Amino acid sequence: MTADDPRSLDGYREKLVRRKQEWAREGRLLTEEADALWPRERLPPGQRLIEKWPVLDLGVQPDIPRDKWIFTVDGLVENPICWKWDEFISQPQVTLSSDIHCVTGWSRYDNVWTGVHIAHVLETCAPEAGARHCLMYSSDGYTTNIRIDRLADEDVLLAHSWEGEYLAKEHGGPVRIVIPKWYFWKSAKWIRRLEFICEDEKGFWEDRGYHNDGDPWREERYD
């Protein structure tokens, strides 16, 4: 029997090795997709991926017609803002896609938001040097806090639309803030006011045992 004889184990092994060597020379199975897969981990620890978008709130879903909605920015800013719907909607618009990570354990990928970019809000209101934190106020009485540098992140916006349609009331319409890098409780629905302050102040859940920061990658769920 020669080494090429398939009945010989040595021959079989040799053929296999030869074939693998050919594959290596050809670069077989290389897809050049490695960059597209970055970051390799998309689902934070302890989260499960879902498709349907759940509704979570304090049991009150305020009914705010767009023509009655008023949005203010005040506190440590040089130019306080007071936008009615028409003014808000005539500001420059952006569309951004991001993932949602809720502290209750679900995540939802590729949510497409349209609205006013936070950079535009910050440019317009011009926070003073002493402004370090932001307290967000909602029409259902909810509040939540965020450090100003985290609020200023390039993926943050005041969203009026989701997937090309106006945001449903149960998801915070007419306008909610979206702050994707932090657990979703920081993304206040029915937003009505941003207050810039010097010292940090806790919001509704931060005051009730949730973590003050809420980084999903560090599982900062509870205090």
Ligand SMILES: Nc1nc2c(c(=O)[nH]1)N[C@H]1C(S)=C(S)[C@@H](COP(=O)(O)O)O[C@H]1N2
């Ligand atoms: N105004 C307001 N915003 C809120 C809440 C709330 O109760 N009131 N709940 C927060 C929590 S805990 C979560 S998980 C998300 C839920 O948003 P969704 O109902 O659109 O999924 O909204 C956040 N923003």
Ligand SMILES: [Mo]
């Ligand atoms: Mo939540």
